[in-house]
Every structure is written in C-alpha cells, then in structure tokens.
Amino acid sequence: MNNNFKSIDPKEISDNPFTLIGNDWLLITAGDMQHHNTMTASWGGVGVLWNKPVATVYIRPQRHTKQFVDNGDYFTLSVLPNEMRDILTYCGRNSGKDVDKDKECSLTPFIAAADNEQTVAYEQSRLILVCRKLYSDNLKEECFIDPSVAEKNYAAKDYHQMYIGEIVKVLEK
Numbered sequence: 001m002n003n004n005f006k007s008i009d010p011k012e013i014s015d016n017p018f019t020l021i022g023n024d025w026l027l028i029t030a031g032d033m034q035h036h037n038t039m040t041a042s043w044g045g046v047g048v049l050w051n052k053p054v055a056t057v058y059i060r061p062q063r064h065t066k067q068f069v070d071n072g073d074y075f076t077l078s079v080l081p082n083e084m085r086d087i088l089t090y091c092g093r094n095s096g097k098d099v100d101k102d103k104e105c106s107l108t109p110f111i112a113a114a115d116n117e118q119t120v121a122y123e124q125s126r127l128i129l130v131c132r133k134l135y136s137d138n139l140k141e142e143c144f145i146d147p148s149v150a151e152k153n154y155a156a157k158d159y160h161q162m163y164i165g166e167i168v169k170v171l172e173k
Contacts, residue, residue, distance in 0.1 A: 027091060028065055030065060030076070031120055038078075039091055041059075074132050076120065076121040109121070139161070141157065
C-alpha cells in the first residue's frame with residue numbers, strides 16, 4: 001500500500017455521499033498494474049446491505065472499464081481533489097480503448113491491496129474505497145416502475161449493469 005494514505009473504517013468517512021458521488025464524482029478503476037482502466041462515475045451509492053458496508057456502481061455495457069470490473073473480484077472508487085475536475089471530465093469523455101488515461105492525465109496508479117488481492121487506485125486521490133464484488137445484475141426495461149426514467153436515461157436502450165461491492169478498505173490522505 002502507498003504510504004501517503006491511512007486506512008480508516010468506512011464509518012469514519014466524513015463526506016456527504018450525495019455530494020461525493022453526484023457532485024464531486026468518482027473514478028471507478030479495475031484491473032492490475034499491467035492492465036487496468038478507469039472511468040468517471042456520477043451515479044452510485046453507499047450504505048449497508050447484507051450487514052456489510054457496500055458501494056453500488058452502475059456501468060453501461062459499452063464502457064471499456066466494464067470488462068475490467070467483470071474480470072476481477074475487486075474495483076476501487078477514487079475521489080480526486082476538486083482542483084482535478086478536468087481529469088474526471090477527461091476520463092468520462094474518453095475511452096481507454098483509444099487513449100492511455102493514466103498518461104494523458106498524469107495519473108499515478110498504485111496497488112491498493114485487499115485480502116491478498118491487487119487492484120489499482122491513484123496516488124492523486126484524497127479518498128479511496130476498495131470494493132470486493134458481491135453482486136451484479138443488469139437494469140431491465142421491464143423493471144422500471146416509472147417508465148419515464150428509462151425513456152429519459154436510456155434512449156439507446158443501453159441499460160447499466162449494477163455492481164454491489166463490499167467496502168473492504170478505505171484509504172484517506
């Protein structure tokens with residue numbers, strides 16, 4: 001683990017989750033040091049499920065990061081300082097299939113290990129949630145109780161896949 005971070009209990013996170021996710025945004029990252037990818041997310045949640053602290057994230061099927069999340073047992077959620085908003089915008093608008101986001105954004109990956117597993121996070125982060133996948137399912141058109149939500153957000157019918165991950169480690173600067 002990187003020495004610039006200290007481990008804290010998930011209950012010690014002081015950020016407002018609505019601001020953290022919806023306004024500040026997150027980087028969802030998965031993979032190892034040789035092969036990883038990251039993307040920006042502004043939808044998700046944190047809470048308690050199955051008596052565990054969890055984070056829920058949503059990834060559209062066409063996102064390059066999805067295959068990394070699918071192929072591993074862990075993913076990280078990284079919160080960057082506000083002055084790095086341009087990096088979040090870039091990582092949300094550009095695909096890792098086409099560009100090296102780490103290089104283009106001068107991001108410094110490091111291994112954020114949990115349970116002897118390795119997954120990548122970024123040195124520039126101020127807060128990192130290391131998550132172990134517990135559950136995944138696709139959002140389905142027929143399950144929307146309010147069809148206007150699906151109509152407004154899924155014109156291309158590219159429904160997100162939901163991932164629920166147990167927060168197994170929290171790193172804070």
